[in-house]
Amino acid sequence: MTLLEVRDLTVTYPNGAAAVRGVDLSLDSGSKLGVAGESGCGKSTLALALLRLLPAGTEVGGEILLDGEDVLKMRWGQVRAVRWAGASIVFQGAMHSLNPVHRVGDQIAEPILLHGGAGAAAARKRTGELLEQVGLPTARARAYPHELSGGQRQRVMIAMALACDPKLVIADEPTTALDVMIQAQILRLIEQLVSEQELGLIMISHDLAVLADTCDRLAVMYAGRVVEEGPARAVYEDALHPYGKALSGAFPRIGDPASRFAPRGLPGDPPDPSDLPSGCTFHPRCPVALDGCEVEDQWLREGAPGRRAACVHVGAAVRSTT
């Protein structure tokens, strides 16, 4: 059953920056989708757009169907009801995403009181359960964010995200600021909670290896578009799009001697969203660009069964350029 269907999503910031330019995604409940890309490729904007959290004056186009209802067409009251109860977000950098002067227990209980209509006592009980679920002692509810370690704060964020039993959890760089051991713990925790509760998960990260490890499917974003999409392991190990290849090449694979000698990383910087290159936006950095790439925009096309990529070197176009 399709939980989330994003159709032709576009986001333009008030300063004219086109952060998201026609993204299609779909997610079944109980499945996990990874969104990868460099910073500035629009992946965090995408996360905020799903719950209409972008600043006033931002233009958002397309459709975001959550359980069949278009979030972009809802009244604000409905949007607020969907927020957290329908879909919640685990933000990056939990230090700043938690209110520094409220106790973490109160912050977890806040959406429960707001959406559940539960009494204070019930909310407190639920908060305790949630904290135990993410592996923290119930007593930590009385702590302030600065009294917790980075990993503990991220656990609090996850407990908070699960507070209202949402159908969809969006994790925006949930492990970025953590050291490697804690990263692994948090990833296992997210995986376990998602599979226990049949949630849909969208995980956003710049780390393709982490996503390939956790998710079922992967979408690679570049300059506000999905340039490659397919089963996670296949995209990670054998990307069709040259950008996907470069991204997976950027993380060396242990035990693979070839990766040691292969050129890693990409020359140049990600493009400025308010001043994008013509044609295929990737052409200035592309190692296999053709003359036509400078003029001709590329859309996602079928490369292999269940896999699509937006590159002139990949099979026939799935969708015409309109």
Next chain:
Amino acid sequence: MTTDLVRATPRRLAWQRRRRSAVRFWKQYRTHRAGLVGLAALVLFALVALTAPLTVGSDVTGVTDAPGNPLEAPSTEFPLGTDRFGRDLLGLVVWGSRVSLLVGLLAAVLSVAIGAVVGITAGHFKGAYATVLMRITDWFLVMPTLVLAIALATVMSRSLGTVILAIGVTSWPTTARLVRAQTLAVESRPYIERAKALGGGHWHVMTRHVLPNVMPLVLAQTTLMISSSVLAEATLAFLGLGDPTVISWGGLLQDAREAGAVSAGDWWYLVPPGIAIAVVALTFTLCGRAVESVLNPRLGVAR
């Protein structure tokens, strides 16, 4: 090419760099509309004060052969009415701008100079000296500045010098704090270490490296300080602590109050000097805020 290279002495290079940054500063300053309005008003006030000897002359202050009757309401002859001696109030307000602006300017310069010296030395020499200096600064910072100034002005003789001194020596701590912070930031840059390694002494580092970098901040601070000094001067004059022999805006207000303008409802006696004080204070505040937000957008004043 070769001539260019010959001419590119360090002094010339530094000069060019400073001119470029001045141009950049002006370009950004121009985008602050309130700052521009303030600057225009400031130029206007400066002109009025400087040309006062030509336009009104020092005769307006003469009590003996005043042109009108005491406390006349505004008329075509006296657009702002007359004071208690029958002198032309418009002329007095114009003439008073000289003292008010001069005292405001000098007190601000004195205050900022003290603040800059304290700030730079406290930032440059660390250790006990800086600790003691900053403790004193903090103490002055919470002191009711005006009470201190009033007390000073009370025990000293009535003169413009006293007023300038009283304002200047009580209002420097804010500047000292800001300049010290800036000095610490500048001194942590690598080229200071290089200058020291090349044998630059304390004096060299402070005057050649720290001072030019602190200068913009000092400029902004002076502009803001003039605003509060003009207000402080008016206050002291109103309390009867100014120089009784000269005309200033605060002194005019004191005259008005003593002449019973309040209970008689002679509003025209009170309104012009007060408006002049407020507009000048506002003008300098607007300019200072604009300068400040150009120099340091993070301060968030103009947002």
Next chain:
Amino acid sequence: MVSEAVTAPVARARRPRTGTGYPRYVAAKAGGAVVSLLAVLVTGFFLFRLIPGDPVKTMTGGRPVSAEQLAAYRREFGLDLPLWHQFTDYCGKALTGDLGTSYQFRTPVIDKITEALPNTLLLTGTAFVLYTALGMWLGTRSAWRHGKLGDRLNTGLALTLYSVPSFWLGLLLIIVFAVGLGPIPGLFPTGGMESGGKEGFAYVVDVAHHLVLPVITLVAVEYGQTLLVTRSALLDEMGSDYLTTARAKGLRDDLVRRRHAVPNALLPTVTLVFVNLGRTVAGVILVETVFSWPGLGGLFYQALSVPDLPLVQGLFLVFASAVIVMNTLADLIYPLLDPRVGR
């Protein structure tokens, strides 16, 4: 002075080092306050003894006074003793509450002060509560609608009123609303604190009636500072990620503001309100003078015009100590309010 003095201290809102513990923090702050108070005491002494000339000459202000009278005054104020003796004498007396005898009223300075203090507290307290509330409220609104017309009008008005001399505004208010101007009748008394001969509830109403104009004057010249501080503190806070979290949770905008943004921004502002008390003291002196309010400020003006040095000195000590004590209290309370500051 407005913006810098106002915004800079927000960043360095005084925080105790974490881990030292609150009791140690209290001890450190109290110690600092004692040192500051002693500094006030010393300043008070030297300001009035060392600065040029003979205090007795200053006090008699050139009036013809016989040599015997001068000598008598010298003895009375202890000026014939060696300086260090004078100093220890003065300190000892000041610490026991003896601030000398007023030259003008021939009564102990401390009596004049205790007599006037409640009146000042009434005026200042009322104005303080009002201007702090008004400044914070308008500052919050201004920051929330930052850049819009309302914000620009708000900051513009605040800056303008901040530039207006308090005594002038007071005089204008008296002319317009107390004396009456043109069609406007005199609605309020021109000065003083009571009309006399009233008791009970009528007395309270009468004092309140006298309180209106001075309070309006003080509020008008002081609220701008609070407004600007609040506004810039809130603007700093508004980009914070936790506000996005709060919105993502489904909170209404006003709840996000009330529950999350405003309390966080206002906590550091609270200390600043107290730091700025020093400025309020100046405002009180002038407003009390203009409105003939029988408080410490009015007394200060009376003492200045003589000049009655023992009274000026005593009031200087009282004003300065009051500001230091209030600041220290704010410092002590702040860590209890803001959990970000380690205790």
